[in-house]
Amino acid sequence: MSKPILSVNQVGKSFKDKRIIENISFDVHKGEIMAILGPNGAGKSTTIRNIMGIMYPDEGSVIFHNQAAGDIPRHTIGYLPEERGLYKKAKIIDLLLYFAELKDYPLKKARKRALEYLAKFGLEGKEKASIEELSKGMGQKVQFIASVIHEPELLILDEPFSGLDPVSQEVFKKEIKELAENGTSILLSSHQMNLVEELCDRLFMINKGKKVIHGVLDDVKKQYANFKCTIRGENDVKTLERISHVQRIEQEGEQFTIYLDAHIKPTSWLRQLPDSINIEELSLDRISLHEIFIDIATGKNALQEAGVQT
Numbered sequence: 445m446s447k448p449i450l451s452v453n454q455v456g457k458s459f460k461d462k463r464i465i466e467n468i469s470f471d472v473h474k475g476e477i478m479a480i481l482g483p484n485g486a487g488k489s490t491t492i493r494n495i496m497g498i499m500y501p502d503e504g505s506v507i508f509h510n511q512a513a514g515d516i517p518r519h520t521i522g523y524l525p526e527e528r529g530l531y532k533k534a535k536i537i538d539l540l541l542y543f544a545e546l547k548d549y550p551l552k553k554a555r556k557r558a559l560e561y562l563a564k565f566g567l568e569g570k571e572k573a574s575i576e577e578l579s580k581g582m583g584q585k586v587q588f589i590a591s592v593i594h595e596p597e598l599l600i601l602d603e604p605f606s607g608l609d610p611v612s613q614e615v616f617k618k619e620i621k622e623l624a625e626n627g628t629s630i631l632l633s634s635h636q637m638n639l640v641e642e643l644c645d646r647l648f649m650i651n652k653g654k655k656v657i658h659g660v661l662d663d664v665k666k667q668y669a670n671f672k673c674t675i676r677g678e679n680d681v682k683t684l685e686r687i688s689h690v691q692r693i694e695q696e697g698e699q700f701t702i703y704l705d706a707h708i709k710p711t712s713w714l715r716q717l718p719d720s721i722n723i724e725e726l727s728l729d730r731i732s733l734h735e736i737f738i739d740i741a742t743g744k745n746a747l748q749e750a751g752v753q754t
């Protein structure tokens with residue numbers, strides 16, 4: 445893999461006596477989408493704020509190319525913060541040009557890009573409208589444009605999908621994908637696991653300020669548990685528990701979701717199901733990132749139970 449654009453090395457941060465993040469390390473490479481995930485209060489925004497130099501780590505370092513955080517050239521980074529806020533009375537185009545100017549980006553090019561982006565995001569002809577005339581989702585689109593107007597090398601998006609309707613989420617998803625394909629490195633924090641799953645190349649999952657999972661999306665899914673089998677029918681859970689290569693079972697009435705051990709082939713597993721099992725319906729699915737996330741966030745931590753190295 446190429447040399448990383450961004451390296452976060454063993455970063456730690458406390459507020460007063462409270463440890464918020466601890467020993468956080470990951471890289472972001474050119475043109476990749478790296479997701480930073482975790483439940484509310486896990487420390488995602490704190491990690492991002494340490495990268496952005498909004499606050500400084502107590503331990504560890506943030507290196508952009510070969511430069512330390514204090515010297516990071518801000519005009520090569522785009523940032524969509526979690527707290528949205530644009531000056532409500534300003535005209536959209538003036539705001540976007542102002543952001544471009546802050547980043548020393550040529551204004552003529554910025555105007556062209558701003559109009560192209562507004563059209564792409566369904567805001568054609570709105571350039572002279574003020575922010576207060578826009579809906580929340582439209583305002584978010586303008587803020588997204590503000591974060592990319594200057595063609596940043598690294599784009600940091602903190603919860604870009606929150607508050608967006610499904611159509612707008614798709615528009616953002618497509619744009620984020622295109623940016624990465626054109627070489628922009630993206631660090632994405634989001635709770636929308638389905639979107640993260642479709643978008644990210646690698647992920648870093650954090651819980652209570654510490655790393656829980658880090659790696660390539662497919663590897664993470666393979667490591668965690670490949671498949672789950674859902675069986676509907678009148679069964680005694682004890683009978684199901686006796687089947688080999690069962691990591692755990694969740695029951696909801698007559699529906700049993702059986703999580704298979706990592707590395708077990710689903711065809712081999714199905715073949716050894718006892719005849720005594722009552723099956724009205726059966727489905728086999730790959731475990732989703734959403735389920736991995738919920739397990740970790742609710743402290744079930746089947747990763748450790750399964751003895752998986754993270």
Ligand SMILES: Nc1ncnc2c1ncn2[C@@H]1O[C@H](COP(=O)(O)OP(=O)(O)OP(=O)(O)O)[C@@H](O)[C@H]1O
Pocket residue numbers: 459464482483484485486487488489490491526
């Ligand atoms: N300035 C601050 N002073 C004290 N505590 C803080 C400060 N900023 C964040 N925290 C605490 O740090 C922890 C992590 O917060 P952070 O905003 O990084 O979480 P997050 O993973 O981004 O959560 P969310 O998904 O809810 O946005 C929380 O317990 C929060 O209360």
